[in-house]
Amino acid sequence: MIVLVDYGLGNIQAFANIYRRLGLPVATARTPQELDGARKIVLPGVGAFDWAMDKLNASGMREKLDELVLERGADVIGICVGMQMMARRSDEGKLPGLGWIDAEVVKFDTSGFNQPTHLPHMGWNDIKVTADDTLFRGIETPRYYFLHSYHVVPKSDAHVLATASYGGRFVAAVRAGNVYGTQFHPEKSHGWGISLLKNFAEI
Amino acid sequence: MLRPRLIPCLLVHKGGLAKTVKFADPKYVGDPINAVRIFNEKEVDELFVADIDATRQAREPDYKLISSLAAECRMPLCYGGGVDKVEQVERIIGLGVEKVALSAAVIARPELVSEAAERVGSQSIVVVLDARQAGAGRYEAVTHSATKRTGLDVAETARRMQELGAGEIVVNAVDRDGMMQGYDRNLIAQVRDSVTLPMTALGGAGSLADFQSLFAEHGIIGAAAGSFFVFKGKYRAVLISYPNRTEKENLLNRARAGQ
Numbered sequence: 250m251i252v253l254v255d256y257g258l259g260n261i262q263a264f265a266n267i268y269r270r271l272g273l274p275v276a277t278a279r280t281p282q283e284l285d286g287a288r289k290i291v292l293p294g295v296g297a298f299d300w301a302m303d304k305l306n307a308s309g310m311r312e313k314l315d316e317l318v319l320e321r322g323a324d325v326i327g328i329c330v331g332m333q334m335m336a337r338r339s340d341e342g343k344l345p346g347l348g349w350i351d352a353e354v355v356k357f358d359t360s361g362f363n364q365p366t367h368l369p370h371m372g373w374n375d376i377k378v379t380a381d382d383t384l385f386r387g388i389e390t391p392r393y394y395f396l397h398s399y400h401v402v403p404k405s406d407a408h409v410l411a412t413a414s415y416g417g418r419f420v421a422a423v424r425a426g427n428v429y430g431t432q433f434h435p436e437k438s439h440g441w442g443i444s445l446l447k448n449f450a451e452i
Numbered sequence: 453m454l455r456p457r458l459i460p461c462l463l464v465h466k467g468g469l470a471k472t473v474k475f476a477d478p479k480y481v482g483d484p485i486n487a488v489r490i491f492n493e494k495e496v497d498e499l500f501v502a503d504i505d506a507t508r509q510a511r512e513p514d515y516k517l518i519s520s521l522a523a524e525c526r527m528p529l530c531y532g533g534g535v536d537k538v539e540q541v542e543r544i545i546g547l548g549v550e551k552v553a554l555s556a557a558v559i560a561r562p563e564l565v566s567e568a569a570e571r572v573g574s575q576s577i578v579v580v581l582d583a584r585q586a587g588a589g590r591y592e593a594v595t596h597s598a599t600k601r602t603g604l605d606v607a608e609t610a611r612r613m614q615e616l617g618a619g620e621i622v623v624n625a626v627d628r629d630g631m632m633q634g635y636d637r638n639l640i641a642q643v644r645d646s647v648t649l650p651m652t653a654l655g656g657a658g659s660l661a662d663f664q665s666l667f668a669e670h671g672i673i674g675a676a677a678g679s680f681f682v683f684k685g686k687y688r689a690v691l692i693s694y695p696n697r698t699e700k701e702n703l704l705n706r707a708r709a710g711q
Binding site for chain 1: 453454455456457492495497498519522523524525526527528529545546548550551569570571572573574575576619620644648649650651670671672673674
């Protein structure tokens with residue numbers, strides 16, 4: 250069972266539709282009770298860092314999520330701002346992050362950009378998978394939709410699963426044990442995204 | 453490498469999809485959800501859906517429709533039409549839409565851009581500027597389906613919107629709308645020179661060659677079109693189309709070669 254964390258932000262229905270079409274069981278959690286026993290969790294995200302943290306904190310699910318992820322070893326994948334929230338802090342906000350991965354979120358440095366378009370990084374970009382991981386199993390020429398001005402910098406390179414290039418390389422996907430994250434939107438990336446979400450379900 | 457985006461622009465009118473010519477004479481072209489399903493199959497880069505009735509009728513966005521569109525889309529969605537408050541922007545993003553387009557409301561009250569970006573992040577705030585030629589080489593922003601003039605220069609307004617925290621500029625050439633005779637390259641170049649934001653051109657695309665020359669000239673840019681993706685042939689029969697993976701790859705390669 251995949252549990253989608255609905256704290257009022259992000260594309261719950263898009264994830265739910267994809268999993269239903271794949272014939273995989275999926276549920277939405279809006280309360281700590283609905284998270285009970287979850288083994289596989291999707292934390293979506295759209296919007297500014299503090300706004301998203303505020304919403305998650307106000308949802309009442311924060312404590313339960315901490316318990317599931319940190320103590321019970323539930324697999325979790327954070328998407329876009331959902332991935333950024335799993336870091337310790339962000340340049341974009343003042344609130345602390347979830348701290349599930351030793352990383353911080355920084356703004357792209359555009360001072361060396363030699364192209365007319367700077368930020369946000371918007372559109373379809375190729376990624377380079379740098380670690381052999383189930384998440385990217387069987388995905389040929391991986392290409393995903395990005396929409397962001399900030400990116401995650403993990404303290405350890407060992408946590409990097411994939412990178413992409415935009416005026417320099419940045420981290421596109423991470424993994425620290427049971428904690429996964431993608432800066433791009435798999436739920437909005439056609440077949441490449443569907444395969445990734447299926448892989449996450451099968452971990 | 454980041455790719456330029458090829459974006460169908462769908463207009464919602466009286467609950468269905470319509471296509472206009474020079475912002476007038478809407479012709480019914482189909483059902484919104486059905487169109488999204490077809491565009492899913494065709495793997496489009498992104499979709500732009502604009503409700504062309506909401507602002508003119510001074511009514512709220514149709515949240516029910518937006519919610520179904522967002523759930524159905526397997527590609528990013530930008531919604532525009534009738535949005536003039538921060539709360540509406542938040543609600544639409546909360547429904548799972550990636551980007552919200554603001555137009556007349558931010559011409560009337562530019563601070564709305566900053567207020568909205570503060571809440572949902574700049575990356576989700578798109579400013580659409582409808583442009584009309586106003587004397588040699590000058591373009592004026594117009595609103596309310598081009599029925600109201602603003603006296604504002606389009607490139608200057610784009611720059612101001614960037615300063616306020618917009619995340620993308622869509623520039624729409626009113627007089628090219630539905631004509632399928634090519635983009636207004638002069639207008640696009642003026643706006644491109646005035647901002648570093650991602651930008652998208654709309655109005656006039658009638659062939660793959662129009663996209664190719666836009667990409668050759670500007671590299672990373674969004675190429676949006678209405679008629680091109682919904683009409684076929686000189687009698688404008690309704691038929692949704694979009695280049696397949698190979699056709700798109702060839703198009704991008706030719707554009708790169710022409711840079």
